[in-house]
Amino acid sequence: MQSLVAQRGVSYWGIMALIMFVAFGIKLFVALFPTYTDDVLVNKVVTERLTTASLDASPAVLEKELAQQFNMNSLTTLNPREIFVITNRNGGNQVVKKYEVRKPLIANIDLVVRFEKTFDQRAIKSGTPSD
Numbered sequence: 181m182q183s184l185v186a187q188r189g190v191s192y193w194g195i196m197a198l199i200m201f202v203a204f205g206i207k208l209f210v211a212l213f214p215t216y217t218d219d220v221l222v223n224k225v226v227t228e229r230l231t232t233a234s235l236d237a238s239p240a241v242l243e244k245e246l247a248q249q250f251n252m253n254s255l256t257t258l259n260p261r262e263i264f265v266i267t268n269r270n271g272g273n274q275v276v277k278k279y280e281v282r283k284p285l286i287a288n289i290d291l292v293v294r295f296e297k298t299f300d301q302r303a304i305k306s307g308t309p310s311d
Contacts, residue, residue: 211283211291218255219295222263225249226275230301233273239266242273272301 190198229245246260263279280294 207285208291211285212293215281215283215293218258221253221255222250222258222277222295223297225253225255226264226277226299227304230273230275230299230304233301235272235301235305236268237273239268239273242266242275270302272305274301275299 225246229242229249233242233245243260243264243266246264250256250258250260258279263277265276265278267274267276275298277295277297277299280292283291283293285291
């Protein structure tokens with residue numbers, strides 16, 4: 181018979197803890213991955229719209245084009261009127277994106293993800309990155 185000091189390997193509780201940790205990670209991934217992919221798509225749509233729009237386009241026209249593009253890309257959970265503030269500054273449009281998404285995790289615990297970014301049309305057209 182061996183003593184407890186000489187035994188090696190992972191115990192039953194160690195395996196259970198590992199399974200719970202992996203399951204929690206998968207739950208987080210499933211809850212948050214669609215939110216982040218939608219945000220990447222939103223950034224792409226705004227950048228494309230600002231690239232193709234003229235510098236003197238009105239904010240209302242740009243907002244209408246963004247709403248149409250959201251509809252075509254099946255971004256129905258986000259409303260452009262609620263997440264964007266569009267202004268015309270220095271001969272170009274500036275789009276400020278600010279919104280948050282709540283996703284249920286477990287029982288009454290929610291995950292809150294906040295997205296904020298500013299797009300400057302003049303910087304996008306000149307090829308310099310904006311933040």
